[in-house]
Amino acid sequence: MKIDENCPCLGKSLQRFLRPGIMAILAKERTHGYQIAQILSGLLMFEGRAPDTAGIYRALKEMQAEGLVISHWQTTDTGPAKKLFEITSEGMECLRNWEKTLSDYRAAVDELLTFIKQDMK
């Protein structure tokens, strides 16, 4: 992962929030990977960059292995087959934990920003 470029050096996508992002989507509706990727393009965009689709499919696979989501194939008369995912109760539990974690995380980023701003003006 090349992070630098010149100075402001943070992952350009919010890849690390894939899992909570996916689960939050699946908590609202049952969908497939491609659709999830599109929604996350809006939600986890950062510095003009959307999360990698490869990572999304990989995350879904892992999350299924961990019991956070389940899936089944949906073959319609039109278009490629879709693998529909839905969140499990374990997934919902996990999402609630993520909410707490992200809340703490945001607070920490906030604290750092406040600290930096003391120097700036």
Add this chain to the structure above:
Amino acid sequence: MKIDENCPCLGKSLQRFLRPGIMAILAKERTHGYQIAQILSGLLMFEGRAPDTAGIYRALKEMQAEGLVISHWQTTDTGPAKKLFEITSEGMECLRNWEKTLSDYRAAVDELLTFIKQDMK
């Protein structure tokens, strides 16, 4: 980097914010790595974990090579020699960029959290 453990899976330290953290400290005062590590233990603590000291020394070395900080040795009569760091004008410039980046980053995390909370209640 092992991130998981069970569910809420984010780096347990805020290692990725080392550079802005270090520069913010050096913008206030000229200090050495060990001292920086101690201040960051308070500032970049997350989930009970402080940033890795190895990473701090490595970051300082890299940042010096990039011209963001400069250093000189300070040998006193008491205690081990200290390598005092100070921030350059390039470093200050970089810190200002970081302020913007972190501000955007916080906003993105905030958006994700809002999205998640819609499911929760």
Add this chain to the structure above:
DNA sequence: CCATCTATGTGTCTAAGTCATATAGTATAT
């Protein structure tokens, strides 16, 4: 004299993140 604290580093391994690529069905434009 042994542990602990101050102080600065190197070595190494794993996992995260990125990019490239493969497959295949469908729609639309030339």
Add this chain to the structure above:
DNA sequence: ATATACTATATGACTTAGACACATAGATGG
């Protein structure tokens, strides 16, 4: 007809951030 673009799922390979262990060395306290 066929080329391009879009929907849809997925694997392989590579780089680097991050975590942990360890090395060195002077100072301090019991």
